Amino acid sequence: MSASSRDGSSRSLPHKNPCLSFWQRTTRAFPLLHANQSIPVPSRSKYVVIGSGISGGLTAFDLIEAGIKGEDIIILEAREAASGASSRNAGHVRPDAFRGFSAYAKVHGEEQALKIIANERLVLEKVDEFTKKHSVQCDFNLTTTFDVCMTSEFAAYEAESFDAYKSAGGDVSHIKFYEGQEAQTRTKVKGAVAAYEWPAGSSHPAKLAQFLLQAVVSHGGKLFTFCPATELRRNESEPGLWDVHTPRGVVTTERVVHCTNAHAALLLPHLEPCIQPNRAQAHSLIPTPSFAAENALQNTFSLRYSLHHFYSLIQRQNDGTLVLGVSRSNPTLSEETRASVYSTDDTSYNKEVVQDALQSFNKIFPDFDSASAVHGEGLDHAWTGIIAMTTDSVPFVGAIESLPGQYICAGFNGHGMARIFTCAPGVAKIILGKEWHDTGLPECFRFSEERLSRLSTKTVPSVW
Numbered sequence: 396m397s398a399s400s401r402d403g404s405s406r407s408l409p410h411k412n413p414c415l416s417f418w419q420r421t422t423r424a425f426p427l428l429h430a431n432q433s434i435p436v437p438s439r440s441k442y443v444v445i446g447s448g449i450s451g452g453l454t455a456f457d458l459i460e461a462g463i464k465g466e467d468i469i470i471l472e473a474r475e476a477a478s479g480a481s482s483r484n485a486g487h488v489r490p491d492a493f494r495g496f497s498a499y500a501k502v503h504g505e506e507q508a509l510k511i512i513a514n515e516r517l518v519l520e521k522v523d524e525f526t527k528k529h530s531v532q533c534d535f536n537l538t539t540t541f542d543v544c545m546t547s548e549f550a551a552y553e554a555e556s557f558d559a560y561k562s563a564g565g566d567v568s569h570i571k572f573y574e575g576q577e578a579q580t581r582t583k584v585k586g587a588v589a590a591y592e593w594p595a596g597s598s599h600p601a602k603l604a605q606f607l608l609q610a611v612v613s614h615g616g617k618l619f620t621f622c623p624a625t626e627l628r629r630n631e632s633e634p635g636l637w638d639v640h641t642p643r644g645v646v647t648t649e650r651v652v653h654c655t656n657a658h659a660a661l662l663l664p665h666l667e668p669c670i671q672p673n674r675a676q677a678h679s680l681i682p683t684p685s686f687a688a689e690n691a692l693q694n695t696f697s698l699r700y701s702l703h704h705f706y707s708l709i710q711r712q713n714d715g716t717l718v719l720g721v722s723r724s725n726p727t728l729s730e731e732t733r734a735s736v737y738s739t740d741d742t743s744y745n746k747e748v749v750q751d752a753l754q755s756f757n758k759i760f761p762d763f764d765s766a767s768a769v770h771g772e773g774l775d776h777a778w779t780g781i782i783a784m785t786t787d788s789v790p791f792v793g794a795i796e797s798l799p800g801q802y803i804c805a806g807f808n809g810h811g812m813a814r815i816f817t818c819a820p821g822v823a824k825i826i827l828g829k830e831w832h833d834t835g836l837p838e839c840f841r842f843s844e845e846r847l848s849r850l851s852t853k854t855v856p857s858v859w
Contacts, residue, residue, distance in 0.1 A: 406660045406667055408623050409473045409781075413741045416483045416778040417679040417718065418601035425605045428475050430618040435644045437617075440469045442826075443639050443646060445624045445662070446654035447472035448481030449600065449811065450804050452607030453819035454652055454826075455616055461827055465615025470608070471641060473623035473658075477604035480656055480811060483741065483780025485677045485720035486709045487695055488522050488596035488812045489540050490515035492570050493560040494553065495788070502787050503839040505563045510837035511789065512565060514817055517835075519596060521816040526603075529610075533602035536712050540595035540695040541582045545759075549699050550574070550589040557591070569593050584698065584759055595695050597709040600812065619643070627651065627662050627801075637800055650826055653795075653803040654819075656811070657739065657783035663795070663803070668851040670791070670806050671784045672739045676748045679775040680717040682710070685762040691715055698759055700725075706755060716775070721752045744777040752777075782809040786850045792818045792834075793825050793842040802826055803842050 422428075442458065444451045447470050455468050472478065491512055499508035519537075526535040544550035561567050571592040573581050578590040608618055622641050630636040630647050639646045653659055657672040686692065692710040699705040703724035710717050723736040723745075732747045753774060757765050765773050785791065785806040795801040804822040807814050821834030831841055 406664060407658060407739045408625070408661060409479060409658060410740060410742050411474070413474065413478060414743055414778050416601070416677070416780065417716070417776050418482050418486075418599055419478070420776065421599075422601045422605060425476065427605070427608055427612060427618055428620070430476060430612070430620050432621045433643075434619070436471070436619055436622065436641055436646045437469065438644070439647045441467035441648065442469070442650045442652070443624075443648040444468065444470045444652045444654055445639075446470075446479070446656070447476050447604070447608055447618060447620070448479045448654065448656070449477075449604045449607065450481070450656065450807075450815050450819050451652070451654035452477070452604055452611060453815060454654060454804060454823050455611045456607050457820045457823035458826065459611060459614050459616065461823065465611060468611065468616040469646065470611065470616065470618045471622050471624050471639070472618065472620045474621060476608055476618060476620050477601055480780050480782055481604045482601035483677070483778060484600050484812060485707050486597045486600065486711070486718045487707060488519060488535070488598055489695060489697070490519050490593075490595060490813045491810070492516070492542075492591065492593040493565060493567065494542065494556050496560040496563070496565065497556050499788065500559070500563070503789070503837075507837050507839045509563060509565055511839070512560070514837055515810070515813040518813050518816045519594060522596065522598070522812075525816065526598075529606070531603060531606045533606060534599040534711060534713055535596060535603075536598070537594070537596045538694055539592050540697065542591040543578070543582050543584050543587050543696060543698045544589040545584075545586055545698060545700045547588050549701055552702065553589065553591065582696070583692070585761070586759065592694070597695055597711070598812070624662060635800065649800055651801045652822065652826065653801065653805055656805045656807060657781045659783070659791070659803065659805040665847060666791070669786050669847055671737065671786075673782045673784045673809070674723065674736050674738045674740065674779055675720065675782050675809065676723070676744055676752075676777065676779050677718055677720045678749065678752050678777045680719060680756070681772050681775050682715050682717055683763055683765065683768050683772050685764060686710065686717065686760075687715055692717075706752070706759070719752055719756055721748050723748065725751060727751055727755075739781050741779045741781050744779050749774070749777050782807070784808050787839070787846075789837070789839050790814055790818055791842045792822050792836060792840045793831065795842060797844055
């Protein structure tokens, strides 16, 4: 079961020389960054986790918590530790409170749509609980977020989504609504038409991923960096086992866990029609006085002109850095830039997206006054990360029944931080022999060949 590398396809390895994100630039001293980078892999291991991001790290962590010996687990990473989407996102831990309900309902039905929204709310609680329980130094900040409607058309869309969710029995007790002048005062966005507020958080995602890896290694697990899994074959002498091929040897294993997100189809080519790499971009800004000290933003934001034209924003509480994410579907961008979204190339960033981000930020927050910024204020850094979009807008989780002994936890649709902390524990339970209902996950997340067959012949509405 091998695959050639093709840029722009989910059947490609991560690029060898990616750019560094803000999160990676501030964690260069992590001792496991290049762990075992030149050491051959063991010839056997009971469990092989492919991918060292938050999904892979948490799956391994939960297996150990459930009683699996750390010595029986290895994690394979194609590049440096946690070098993928987990360390390249925009810092949000932001559940969807209602907006995606109607789109989910069209694809999965109202019952599943309600479960999807409820699951994201649960993930926020799980991240908060986990970071406190384990004293994780990942700058997690539990706060609230604003969905800011920048046009009357999108305000109408949000209102319709809210009403549909509420009418279906969705819990809206934690959601606050503002419009007109009150929305502008609450959000500090002078152009706001309306805004919704609900609990959310932000974090330093690389530090969270690195904590998980450090914990796994401290319990005997082994991490092999710069060691991609390039091919999987059934073991000839023991058909129930799998041979995982890498540049540094072949490891034979009972269980393979695919935590490869946008690159999942490299080793699972039948996923290719159903999972699409999508290049996202984010920027770190050093605040001017109007956003520093007592003027620092206390909430996170999604600033939306339409469903696909939006900006995300957090301000880190410990150093004041602003992190601004941009949707590449923005109609203000050139057709060439919008088309370039379908790529696995995270080696650099798009200059047009940078200019759009800065111009839009200054328009939305004119008090930032970047024209008067002194040296050191304003744009600090720009980077790219690859997210994975599935054709039904929900992740693939569970056993791959056509390949006994293989499992998947991938395809997070740019919402990994609002999904992984239930999906990874869920796949760990399945690996350990539990039933699907034991995971507590929405049934529509479950991986199945029937689901793949259905998705490969059907176009579904986009949630984001």
